Amino acid sequence: MGAAVAKDILVTFLLRLADDHLVLGHRLSEWCGHAPMLEEDLAMPNMALDLIGQARALYQYAGEVEGRGRGEDDFAYLRSEREYTNLLMVERPNGDFAHTMLRQLYFAAFMEPFWQASANSTDERLRGIAGKAVKEVAYHIRHAGEWVVRLGDGTTESAGRMKAAVDALAPYVDEMFESDGVFSEIAGAGIAPDPHSLRPAFDAIILPIFAEAQLEWVDDPFAQSGGRSGLHGEDMGYLLAELQFMQRAYPGMEW
Amino acid sequence: MTKNETPLWEVFIRPRNGLAHKHCGSVHAADEVLALQAARDVYTRRGEGTSIWVVPSAAIVASDPQEKDENFEPAMSKVYRHPTFYDIPDDVGHM
Numbered sequence: 059m060g061a062a063v064a065k066d067i068l069v070t071f072l073l074r075l076a077d078d079h080l081v082l083g084h085r086l087s088e089w090c091g092h093a094p095m096l097e098e099d100l101a102m103p104n105m106a107l108d109l110i111g112q113a114r115a116l117y118q119y120a121g122e123v124e125g126r127g128r129g130e131d132d133f134a135y136l137r138s139e140r141e142y143t144n145l146l147m148v149e150r151p152n153g154d155f156a157h158t159m160l161r162q163l164y165f166a167a168f169m170e171p172f173w174q175a176s177a178n179s180t181d182e183r184l185r186g187i188a189g190k191a192v193k194e195v196a197y198h199i200r201h202a203g204e205w206v207v208r209l210g211d212g213t214t215e216s217a218g219r220m221k222a223a224v225d226a227l228a229p230y231v232d233e234m235f236e237s238d239g240v241f242s243e244i245a246g247a248g249i250a251p252d253p254h255s256l257r258p259a260f261d262a263i264i265l266p267i268f269a270e271a272q273l274e275w276v277d278d279p280f281a282q283s284g285g286r287s288g289l290h291g292e293d294m295g296y297l298l299a300e301l302q303f304m305q306r307a308y309p310g311m312e313w
Numbered sequence: 314m315t316k317n318e319t320p321l322w323e324v325f326i327r328p329r330n331g332l333a334h335k336h337c338g339s340v341h342a343a344d345e346v347l348a349l350q351a352a353r354d355v356y357t358r359r360g361e362g363t364s365i366w367v368v369p370s371a372a373i374v375a376s377d378p379q380e381k382d383e384n385f386e387p388a389m390s391k392v393y394r395h396p397t398f399y400d401i402p403d404d405v406g407h408m
Contacts (some may be wrong), residue, residue: 095319097340097351104354201350208343 062180069124070143071244073133074286076116077144079080080134081294082110082165084301085152094155100301102226103200105162105228108194115187135305139295142289147230149285149294155211156219160227161203163267170195172251180248203267205297210271220273293302322348323373324356325366334366342367 079189093099117130173195176188178282209216212267214308237245237254243250268275304311337356338357342348348367352383355364366405376384 094340097342097355100358101351101354104358181343200352204346204350 063125063243065093066127067240068181068249069120069244070240071250072116072120072123074143074240076113076120076133077110077142078148078165079113079116079144081144081297082148082161083107083113085295086158086162087146088152089158092159094199097218100157102158105198105201108191108198112187112191112194115190119183119187130207130263131305135302139290139298142290142294142298143286143288145230147227147233147293149290149297150230151293153223153226155205156216156224157223159168159202159205159209160185160220160223162198163193163206163264164227164231166195166198166202167260167263168253168256168261170199171256172253175251175256176249178248181250184249199263203263206267206273207271210268211274219284220271224276225271228276229282231278231281232281233283236283236286238286319343322352322367323370324352325368326352326356326362327364327366328361328382329363334364339363340367377379 081205083106086102086109089099089102090106091099093102100178113134114130117133120133121128121130145165147161150157170192173188175194176184177192178289179185179188209219211217212220235253235257237252241252241254244250265275282291321339322342322345323339324337326337327334338353340348340351342351345367349365352365352367356362388394
């Protein structure tokens with residue numbers, strides 16, 4: 059332990075991180091059986107399983123810190139929309155393949171420097187989770203990045219779709235780097251980096267890929283925000299309905 | 314018009330150091346980088362490999378199944394090419 063922050067601060071922080079990973083993992087898993095080719099039909103659920111595995115480790119830890127007997131299933135299946143504190147970007151519907159790959163690239167480019175910094179965390183559990191996640195996220199950047207380059211610098215059709223994805227996701231980029239009291243306390247205790255500090259590392263990953271993909275970066279003046287305080291888009295309810303249906307319909311069900 | 318954007322690649326996986334790469338299947342991919350990624354995603358999900366090769370299927374020259382008999386039949390009758398054909402004197406011990 060040794061983390062010099064209040065319990066509820068640490069739990070809030072862990073749940074934000076866990077929610078990002080579970081929700082994006084769920085979105086990616088929606089491609090299972092619907093991908094444009096068999097290879098991607100395996101690749102996307104592969105990445106989804108990485109994300110859900112990371113979410114599980116974070117939820118378990120959050121439950122232990124909280125000490126109220128809640129476990130990973132309680133957090134995932136029995137919280138309402140307002141209690142979820144994930145980024146708005148990860149709950150966005152998949153759109154087409156270009157849109158999904160770009161969203162994946164953005165999130166991975168945000169998380170890679172995050173996990174790298176967390177590898178030196180003062181919190182031993184987070185260090186352990188980061189050590190595994192950092193390899194997984196490096197592959198996500200490579201996989202999504204290669205597709206963004208090929209689609210962006212591909213046919214007229216694929217370049218058009220890639221550009222549409224850049225426009226559609228632009229309002230959701232800035233929220234990743236928002237800081238608040240929780241994040242700054244966590245950063246102050248040396249547990250994890252302040253998201254605000256990760257922007258240069260994110261740009262250093264994204265901009266060369268955009269250059270190769272012949273894509274223009276767009277700054278959106280109407281940045282969306284609210285995920286961290288439980289205010290979600292209208293698609294979030296549908297996502298949770300599908301994610302939570304079994305536990306809601308058959309409480310305590312195991313399989 | 315029907316240009317194949319994602320040709321076929323043959324995948325070879327080496328399970329451990331010291332073993333040879335072994336053919337395990339094929340993937341469709343636009344180029345060699347994506348072919349390697351696809352091979353990784355399709356064929357190493359259960360920790361099967363430490364190294365992957367991909368080769369354009371078009372680069373493989375295969376023997377003609379029609380010529381199976383003339384290629385492989387003649388070897389069938391040459392049992393003396395197997396080491397088990399020969400009696401080893403007991404004094405030699407293990408070879």
